[in-house]
């Protein structure tokens with residue numbers, strides 16, 4: 164082993180990202196090219212456009228990551244790439260490029276599960292802040308595992324494509340060196356939480372992606388105005404295969420999962436739609452959408468000025484209900500499985516109400532909780548390079564025949 168530097172590449176959805184991370188613990192660079200403005204006019208990610216943008220961006224982004232890290236290709240110990248889950252064509256761009264680099268430089272290729280990457284975003288972040296505290300206090304450099312969260316950790320991965328609970332355990336010293344272990348504890352049966360944010364925002368005539376718009380506008384509404392409830396999830400239909408199989412439900416069997424840790428967000432989306440219809444709000448939603456589309460760069464302030472109090476109350480109530488459901492099930496699961504800490508990761512982990520309420524609940528329970536920085540919450544490549552480090556140590560390398568795994572699961 165040489166420098167301990169791993170180049171990470173991420174292209175699973177609508178962000179092209181490259182990063183250099185040292186020994187899974189120190190981010191030397193992290194560059195992300197977002198495609199939001201490409202997809203925004205369509206109200207969602209268009210797979211063909213995503214692949215085209217990745218092709219356009221991957222080389223300059225990788226070069227920028229190396230320049231910012233102050234290193235060259237010959238300094239790298241390995242190249243890591245997200246191999247799934249995600250859009251097949253989008254994943255393929257990153258994988259093909261990573262293979263070419265690894266082959267040309269004669270260094271190992273490491274395949275990383277995108278979901279494992281999101282979990283390692285938080286571990287990387289907690290190691291980096293611990294290191295910073297030690298350096299500020301002039302206590303010297305920490306060891307490699309210092310500053311990591313108490314284990315095992317209950318991880319809530321909550322993004323546009325996932326709402327999954329995993330119990331994450333670090334490698335057992337002396338046994339399976341390098342391999343983290345993940346057990347699936349719960350997941351959504353239908354829409355992911357981020358998908359619900361996006362769909363509700365679209366319905367209300369707000370921009371794409373919807374989460375950040377709702378997050379901002381919710382603070383001006385009354386979260387108790389509309390009492391959205393989450394009915395107890397009935398799994399019989401799902402177990403018998405009679406329930407509709409939606410995007411989020413395609414993967415991983417649920418037979419072994421405790422139904423108390425299953426999520427369902429398609430109901431609240433329909434409840435918001437019904438509220439809009441019953442209260443005659445549809446015309447104002449359409450007018451808001453037209454007004455925002457007509458602006459070159461609409462801001463939160465523009466959106467806020469276009470929302471009456473009833474709409475702001477609806478937004479705040481929706482967010483309050485979703486965050487409450489995530490909070491109750493996550494902490495119940497943490498207690499049930501005896502987790503020593505909780506971590507929340509993925510795009511929705513950027514949500515302010517979620518961070519405030521999870522922090523308060525964790526303090527009450529005396530359980531450490533951690534989130535990634537905002538930059539590490541959404542898709543990035545530092546998390547891919549960080550997750551690759553234990554695999555690098557274990558010699559767990561991918562073959563040149565590595566393919567994209569759009570439906571890859573974890574745990």
Ligand code: KG4
Nearest residue numbers: 322323324357372374378510511514541542
């Ligand atoms: O992890 P991510 O960047 O991509 C996926 O792997 O899906 O997550 C994107 C999702 C989108 O659904 C977006 O609306 C949501 O994360 N999101 C938020 C916030 N920022 C992003 N949801 C709620 N509040 C936010 N502040």
Ligand code: ZN
Nearest residue numbers: 322509541542
């Ligand atoms: Zn993601």
